[in-house]
Amino acid sequence: MSDLLFAESEWSFACLDRTYKAIEEIALGDLKLEVYPNQIEVISSEQMLDAYSSMAMPLMYNHWSFGKMFAREETMYRAGYSALAYEVVINSSPCISYLLEENTMTMQALVMAHAAFGHNHFFRNNYLFRQWTNAEGILDYLAFAKKYVAACEEKYGRDEVEAVLDSAHALMDQGVFRYRRPPRPSKERVIEKMRARAQYEEESYNELWRTLPAGIEPPHAAPIVDAEDDFSGDMKLPEENLLYFLEKHSPSLKAWQRETLRIVRNLAQYFYPQKQTKVMNEGCASFVHHAIMNILYDRGWISEGSLLEFLHSHTSVVFQPEFDDRRYYGINPYALGFGMMSDIKRICEDPTAEDRDWFPQFAGNGDWVGTLKDAWANYRDESFIEQFLSPKLMRDFRLFSLFDKADDSAYRVSAIHNELGYRKVRQLLARQYDVSLNEPNIQVKSADLKGNRRLILEHKMHRGVPLNGKTKEQVLAHVEHLWGHDVGLSETEAD
Amino acid sequence: MTHFIDRRLNPKGKSLGNRQRFLRRARTQIREAVQKSLKDSSVADLEKDRKVRISTKGTREPRFRLDPKAGGEHDFVLPGNKEFTPGDEIKKPPSGDGGGAGKQASDFAEGEDDFEFTMTQDEVLDIFFEDLELPNLVRTTLKETPNKTWKRAGITTSGSPTQINLIRTMRNAQGRRLALHRPKLKDIASLEAELHALENAPEVDRERVVALKEEIARLHAKRKWVGFIDPVDVRFNAFAEHPVPTSQAVMFCLMDVSGSMGEREKDLAKRFYMLLHLFLKRRYERVDIVFIRHTHDAQEVDEQEFFYSRQSGGTIVSTALDKMLEIQKARYATADWNIYAAQASDGYTQSGDARRCVEMLNDDIMPLCQYYAYIEILDEREMEVFASDESGAELWRAYRTVAETWPNFATKRISKPADIFPVFRELFRKAEAA
Numbered sequence: 001m002s003d004l005l006f007a008e009s010e011w012s013f014a015c016l017d018r019t020y021k022a023i024e025e026i027a028l029g030d031l032k033l034e035v036y037p038n039q040i041e042v043i044s045s046e047q048m049l050d051a052y053s054s055m056a057m058p059l060m061y062n063h064w065s066f067g068k069m070f071a072r073e074e075t076m077y078r079a080g081y082s083a084l085a086y087e088v089v090i091n092s093s094p095c096i097s098y099l100l101e102e103n104t105m106t107m108q109a110l111v112m113a114h115a116a117f118g119h120n121h122f123f124r125n126n127y128l129f130r131q132w133t134n135a136e137g138i139l140d141y142l143a144f145a146k147k148y149v150a151a152c153e154e155k156y157g158r159d160e161v162e163a164v165l166d167s168a169h170a171l172m173d174q175g176v177f178r179y180r181r182p183p184r185p186s187k188e189r190v191i192e193k194m195r196a197r198a199q200y201e202e203e204s205y206n207e208l209w210r211t212l213p214a215g216i217e218p219p220h221a222a223p224i225v226d227a228e229d230d231f232s233g234d235m236k237l238p239e240e241n242l243l244y245f246l247e248k249h250s251p252s253l254k255a256w257q258r259e260t261l262r263i264v265r266n267l268a269q270y271f272y273p274q275k276q277t278k279v280m281n282e283g284c285a286s287f288v289h290h291a292i293m294n295i296l297y298d299r300g301w302i303s304e305g306s307l308l309e310f311l312h313s314h315t316s317v318v319f320q321p322e323f324d325d326r327r328y329y330g331i332n333p334y335a336l337g338f339g340m341m342s343d344i345k346r347i348c349e350d351p352t353a354e355d356r357d358w359f360p361q362f363a364g365n366g367d368w369v370g371t372l373k374d375a376w377a378n379y380r381d382e383s384f385i386e387q388f389l390s391p392k393l394m395r396d397f398r399l400f401s402l403f404d405k406a407d408d409s410a411y412r413v414s415a416i417h418n419e420l421g422y423r424k425v426r427q428l429l430a431r432q433y434d435v436s437l438n439e440p441n442i443q444v445k446s447a448d449l450k451g452n453r454r455l456i457l458e459h460k461m462h463r464g465v466p467l468n469g470k471t472k473e474q475v476l477a478h479v480e481h482l483w484g485h486d487v488g489l490s491e492t493e494a495d
Numbered sequence: 496m497t498h499f500i501d502r503r504l505n506p507k508g509k510s511l512g513n514r515q516r517f518l519r520r521a522r523t524q525i526r527e528a529v530q531k532s533l534k535d536s537s538v539a540d541l542e543k544d545r546k547v548r549i550s551t552k553g554t555r556e557p558r559f560r561l562d563p564k565a566g567g568e569h570d571f572v573l574p575g576n577k578e579f580t581p582g583d584e585i586k587k588p589p590s591g592d593g594g595g596a597g598k599q600a601s602d603f604a605e606g607e608d609d610f611e612f613t614m615t616q617d618e619v620l621d622i623f624f625e626d627l628e629l630p631n632l633v634r635t636t637l638k639e640t641p642n643k644t645w646k647r648a649g650i651t652t653s654g655s656p657t658q659i660n661l662i663r664t665m666r667n668a669q670g671r672r673l674a675l676h677r678p679k680l681k682d683i684a685s686l687e688a689e690l691h692a693l694e695n696a697p698e699v700d701r702e703r704v705v706a707l708k709e710e711i712a713r714l715h716a717k718r719k720w721v722g723f724i725d726p727v728d729v730r731f732n733a734f735a736e737h738p739v740p741t742s743q744a745v746m747f748c749l750m751d752v753s754g755s756m757g758e759r760e761k762d763l764a765k766r767f768y769m770l771l772h773l774f775l776k777r778r779y780e781r782v783d784i785v786f787i788r789h790t791h792d793a794q795e796v797d798e799q800e801f802f803y804s805r806q807s808g809g810t811i812v813s814t815a816l817d818k819m820l821e822i823q824k825a826r827y828a829t830a831d832w833n834i835y836a837a838q839a840s841d842g843y844t845q846s847g848d849a850r851r852c853v854e855m856l857n858d859d860i861m862p863l864c865q866y867y868a869y870i871e872i873l874d875e876r877e878m879e880v881f882a883s884d885e886s887g888a889e890l891w892r893a894y895r896t897v898a899e900t901w902p903n904f905a906t907k908r909i910s911k912p913a914d915i916f917p918v919f920r921e922l923f924r925k926a927e928a929a
Contacts, residue, residue, distance in 0.1 A: 013499055020499075041500045050510045067517030068554055070510045071612035075546070078613065094498070101503055162516070170557055322575020331574060400576040402585065405568040410584040416576055429572040440559045459559075464567030467559055474557035 003300045009104040009309075016040070016099075019109050020116075026295045027117040031288060032369055035120040036095040036135060040112065043098050049073050051088045051098060055267070058096060059142050061149035063165050089115035091123040091274070093135040106306035110313065113292040118285030125377045126280070128273035138270060145263045152256050164257050167478035168243060168264035174442050175243030175268040178435075238443040238458070242479070243268070245444045251453060252484025261482070276380045276435050283337015284376050286318060287345075290338065320397065331432075336397075340384070343393045344372055354391055381433035389426045391417070401428045406465075437462055445490075453485040458492060466491055517554070518618065524549040529619055545619055548611045645734040654731025663730035671728060677721040678714040686711050743781040744865075745827045746772060747819050749838040750801065752788040753810045756841055760872045763909060764839035765802055767870055771837050779833065785822055789815035791845075795822060812844045812890065813851045820859055829863055836860070836867045842888035849893035856894075861901045869894050869906045878910040 005019045020040070027033045043051070053069035054060035089097040097115035099108050123129050134141075153161045168175070239245040243265040247258045274281065293314075297307045320335035321327040347355045348368035356363045362371045375384060400416040401424065415421030415428070431437055445458040457479070459467055472489065480487045518525060528547040563569050579585070650663055690707045693700055748768050750756070756764075768784075775782045786801035787793050790808030793815040819836065827834060844852075861867060871891055887895075891906065898904045 013501075016499055039498045039500065041502045043502045046507065047502060047505070047509070053510065054513070062512045062516060064513065064516035064520040064554070065556055067510065067513030067515070068521075068610075070513060071517060072610060075612045098502075158516070162520070166556075173558055320574055322577075323573035324575065328575075331572070397574045398576040399572055399574055400579055401570055401572045403568065403570050404563065406564055406566045408587075410586050413579045413581055413583040413585065414570065415581055416579060421581065425572060428570045431570070432572055438561070440561050442559060461567060463569060465561050465563050465569055466566045468562035469565070471557040471560050474555060475559050478557070 004303055005109075005296070005301050006105045006306075007303065009106065009306075011103070011105040011108050015105060016108060016112075019105070020112055022296065022301055023109065023113050023117065023292055026292050027113070027121075027288065030295060031117075031291060032373065033117055033121040033288070034124055035117055036093040036124050038116045038120065039094040039096045040116060041096060041098050042101055044101050045077070048088065048098060048100050049077065055271070056088050056090065057142055058090060058139070059146055061146045061165075061263070062153075063169075064162065065169065087111040087115040089119045090138075091119075091129060091133060091135055091270075092138050095120040095123065095135070104309065106302070106309045107313065109296070109302070109306075110289055110293060110310055114285045114289035117292065118288035119281060121288065122277070122281050122284040122376055125373070126273070126277060126380075127378055128276060128380055132273050133270050141266065145267075148259065148263065152260065156256065161260070163481065164260045165264065167481045168261050170475045170478040171242050171246075171482075172264060172268045173439055175241060175265040176272045177241050177244070177269065178272075179240075235444075235447060235449075237447075238445055240441070240443050241265070242442065242444060242457070246479075246482045249447065249449075250483050251449070253482065257482075272435075273380075276382070276433075278333040279337040279340075279381045279433060280376065280379065280384050281337070282333045283339075283341050284372075286314075286334050286338040287341040287372070290314060290342075322398070339393055339396065340388055340390075341372060341375075343390050344368060344375065344388060347390065352392070358390060359388075382430045382435075385426065385433060386430040389429065391422045394422060394425055399425050399429065401425050440467055442489075453483075455479070455483045455485065455487045457487065457489040459489060461491055461493055464493060521549055521554045524553055525614075529614070544613055544615050546611055546613050547619075548609050551610050554610070644737055646737045648733045648735035650730045651733040652730065654733065658731045658734075660730045660732045664724070664728050667728035667730065668724045671725060672721060672723070675721045676717075677723075678718050683711060683714050683718075686714070743783070743831065744775050744779040744833040744835055745783040745785060745823075746775055747785050747787060747822075747834070747836040748801065749787050749789070749815045749819065749836065749840075751790070751810055751812065751815075751840040751843075752801075752804075752806050753790045753843075754807055755810070755843055756872075759874075760839075760841055761802055763872050763911075764870070767839060767909070768837060771835070771868070775835060783827070783832075785819075787815050787818050787822075789818070793818035810844050811848050812838075812840065813848050813855060816852060816855045816860060820855075823863065833865045834863050835865055838867070838869045840869070840871060840890065842871045842873070842890050844890050846889065849889045852890070853893045853897055856897050856904070857900065861897070861904060865903065867901075867904045869904070871906070871908045873908055873910045875910045878908065 005022055006015045020038075027035070049070055051058065053073055054066045060066065087097060087099070089095065095116065097111070097119075099111055103111065123133075123135065129135070149161060149165070235245070235249050243261050246253070247261040247265065250258075253261070293302070293307065293310045296302045297304075302310075318332070318335045318338045320332045320339075321329075344362075345368040347359055347363050348365055348371050351359070351363035365371065375388060379387065394417040398417055400421070401414045402411040403414040404411050415424035417425060441460045441462065443458050443460065445456045447453070447455045467489075476487055476489055525547065528549045532545055532547055650660060686707055690704065690711065693704055693707065746768075750761070750764055752761075772782065772784060784798075786796050786798055788796055788801055788806070789810075789812065790806050791811045791814065792808075795818065796804075815838070823829075823834060856867070871887075887908075891908075894904075894906050898906050
């Protein structure tokens, strides 16, 4: 009698459950992961397409861009150009992961290890997610957003709502707080608001209501216009969060339009940590699934056949084509993340002299679980690479850096994977993952509220790289739509 | 505790709302693309899903992007170095983002000028028919969603009390009572009588009394758990919704099959009928087609014969109209049917016959018809000769007079497949003023 969890490639719910329990035992016991409770959903391919055409969220307000995405993905998928993602996982509590019904049992095990434990652990522990996202609240918020947008469509017409959403989506990248939290209303402000409300109720009180028979409620007081939503003069400039600024200060928006901007802004903020941790997040999940699947095999719980099947798909996921390969499409976050984390494990267990030199703090400490967990919790892509990318891995990837000046006719190789270049390559690669350097730094510089109401935005160029002219005009048109008056954008060299 | 949830059976089409919004948004581009794709394909292909390629104009999602090609300087790291050492120079690819190097910063969203996706047949047709409308149609009857009626659909175990099927329920109850041996009141009564008799007897048989009492108690208890009627017996009548055809149409296809109509002419006519049929199918739940071919006399035939068998003889158009009237009277009462007629001919008829046709149309046929379309199939040379509507063969001129009296009578000339779509559109153009 073997201990195999499953012998066939077909899956069943009983089998999923059995396998889940085994994976959980390893994940919590051996890898000491800390995860949100899991909720695992089996879905069809259509539902999978649906899920990732709506920002990978289980419920989302309606917008044509999601329909466009779906149409595109579906055509690609049906034509066989692209395979479906094996999994989608949502940073929520309970953590929802989707299993595709077509997957084999081995793949289901892989996906559970990857999403339900790898990603889940990362979501729960990484500082960016802990600080900036609210896993408990997101599903409720999405439900609210969906309902709110639908109600607005009903009330103000689809075109109106679509116009606001279009414009808001165009500014999503500029709709996040990178460094500070949104200002909360101060205590005095809150008290003042309550007082105003009481006063309003008092003023709108009608003696006649006292004559109503018991049990009949007087009509509710009309909602008082929230001073927070109101157009107010005191702007704190410069402001990096364009959506926030427009929501608070645009002279032409109505309350529902401000609320819609807030919804889009909140989503942008919710996704911002994911943007900054692509390598780490995927690396963590890949490392975890790799470890778990191997332990499953070592304990005789999965067969050699499924191990091979797993390895086949694992290697294609963490495959890194070289830059001159036709398949090259940037550095594969799965490959880099998985590579670095496996490398950390190696350094902990079996360091070379070079590793001891570069990583005295943890080389040879034997505690790779602790070291990795610390990395997963306290770093983002940029700092993670800056801290943990080892010379060995740079050699393995054969990384080299190019310097590019727009006017030059050639790129110049500035550093390669050798003794002289390690630090430079590592630093440049880390920069490459610094979202704040790779997205245009655009701020609200001034808004002439008393005069012609012209809004001035400023793009502080990093090393002289300007905005793409075509999309600039298109996005500015959207800003103008939200602001309601003239908008200008100047590009200046950052000091 | 983990929850596995099976979502596969959740209702489909969650993204339908988004899709509709997308189609609506890209309407202009999609329409252009669909029209073009229809023009290039044969009519029979209408009933298929098709891929359309639209430009992303109108569905752009612009974001601020950095453009390192336009100015400034930057560094980037690539994997897979083979022969480079610091200081080497690599020529930039000419322009556009060919080649692996350097597309890092601009690999997203730009350059997607075209966009291909699949539209279902329904979506394609909706666009095609969008601004077409059958004339003289009672709009209200068409706009109505199809009526539903409830029809019996057997028996179920759940339902509302008003729909209890008594006979079934009682039959089940009786079967169950028999199978479980429910004690009859009569039997209990006789036992009780015996008991009574025993108790009043001078010599009391104690054991028998106890046994009887126990027996009676047991029977009472059993009557309790084997109820007269039990929930498992209850059956309900089930009803299911069935659509009631609210509107039905019959389409008469009339065609001259005399020697002068060649393959080409018939093919053109066929395409026209197919389109008309498709169109009616979308407007009516039920569409009947009657094929009437004629030479010097007319016959009702099936489709195969209509288009493919040959017949020789003269040409008397009015025989076909006679036949149509006859069939209509026999099978398609105007109260229940919308009547459409489409006639294709090369325009030749026996002299004098045209006048009779006009009389029949004016007096008998047009009052019945929602629409009567006459297409005259010419070859391209003739098309040039008869460039103006005034000139033409006898039948054409005669029919022109009908068209003047009846707004729902249309005459058109076509000479090549490409003419069909425009003609069709014109024939059924939305009555602007109406």
